[in-house]
Amino acid sequence: MNEELKAGVGLSRKWDAREAGREVALSTLEKLDGENPKFFLLFSTIHYEKYGGFQELLNGVWDVLPEGTPLIGGTVAGFMNKYGCFVRGATALAISYPNMDIATGIGINTKSNPKKAGKSASKDIKEKLDKSLYKNKFIFTVISGPTLPKSRMFGTMKIIRDKSYSKLLSKLTKVSTKVSQVGLGREREVLEALCENMMDYSLLGISSNDDNKYLRHYQFFNRDVYENSVVALGIRTDLNIFIKSSYGLLPTGKKAKITGTENWNYIVKSLDGKSAVKVFFEKTQISEEIINEENIHRVTICLPVGCYHSDGTLHPYPVASFLGDYLLFGHDVVSDEIEFLLASGESLIGAVDESLNSLPAMPKFMVVSSCAVRLETFGKEIYEVRNRIMQKVGENFLLLYGLGEHRKDVAKSPHLLQETFNTASFY
Secondary structure (H helix, E strand, O other), X not given: OOOOOEEEEEEEOOOOHHHHHHHHHHHHHHHHOOOOOOEEEEEEOHHHHOOOOHHHHHHHHHOOOOOOOOEEEEEOOEEEEOOEEEOOOEEEXXXXXXXXXXXXXXXXXXXOOHHHHHHHHHHHHHHHHOOOOOOXXXXXXXXXXXXXXXXXXXXXXXXXXXXXXXXXHHHHHHHHHHHHOOOXXXXXXXXXXXXXXXXXXXXXXXXXXXXXXXXXXXEEEOOXXXXXXXXXXXXXXXXXXXXXXXXXXXXXXXXEEEEEEEOOOOEEEEEOOEEHHHHHHHHHOOOHHHOOOOOHHHHHOOOOEEEEOOOOOEEEEOEEEEEOOEEEEOOOOOOOEEEEEEOOHHHHHHHHHHHHHOOOOOOOEEEEEEEHHHHHHHHHHHHHXXXXXXXXXXXXXXXEEEOOEEEEOOOOOXXXXXXXXXXXXXX
16 A cells, blocks of 8 residues: 555535535545545535435445445535635545554434433444554544524524523523433533543544524434434544644633523523623623624624633633523533633634644644634635635645534543634644
8 A cells, every 4th residue: 555645625516415425525535546545524514405415415425435434524514625615515535544543433312411422432433443553543523513492482592582581491492402402512521421531532523513503414424314413533643633723812801700500501691690691791882782683693703702611721602592681602611700702803814823823744634623603704704714724734624614613632621612713733
């Protein structure tokens, strides 16, 4: 086998799912010069749900992909690669390199039983890769992200202005998450269970997404399509691996004490002993009336709050929903104090530069996990992000926009982040 590492990044914009699967596989594998891939990462937007379905997308990939190739992936709000920036289509990354051992794992029912799902996903990876002789260890994860419950009375519950419904909506959210697996993603619990016996691995990942409607999304594992699952790819290799997270968020110095939470700390009921929603608008000094169901996530990305994990890692939280007096976040708060932050297009671009300028060498390939709301915020300026990546990295990269970003350093806790730009570079 050729000792040289070869990377392929593919694309399809075809509407038909089966044809798109074939094209994305062919365009990815052509860069491997006939070598079989060690693994295949496959991502698509939600559109194929209505144009043949995701099983047909996978069937098209497997019309081309060599039998037995480890495959994981899922749906994302958008992606970026050497071809451009897209909110419709399919993309893939495949690597051919002899000095690399691969294993995959899956866990189901991530919202109703996140710990069991995480342990299940890690079991096969750990057992297989414990036999590997390569010292550098890495996991890539795709976890089902949060979805918004819908009801006849409350709709998708992005904004409920009637304060009397706070307690009811909090209870409904918890029941919906545990019983029907519609609601909170609980990804951090999945990650903690997955990494419990694999602390010597670094990790990067993404929470799957649809077209930012937060209604349904899917995960891919080998030949099958799943919902409410975690899929993971484990790698041991002689390549060096560098993980970096950057934010582009500006502290305001305004802080508040969290004095009431529910639902695994996803819902903040009160700040400084007062309505959490009231304090949010007091501290940000914006009018409650300017936020509506259509613009909520474009506004709150510029006005996130932040908590510091016990190891010093900043966890940003754009507000996902205003539920009466309560604030609902996309993941659980990790301390009892929050600081109000600011973001701008310039500062978010600055986060890209921070990550790229920290690269220790020109990567052989790079995977990037970023926040889907950043994609909406940048608009056409998203091409500036692509230009900067290609100047530093070249063509062998794949950037994914999801509902949450997963990151872990060796011997440290895993983190579920939002509004961040995270890179895993191999060199």
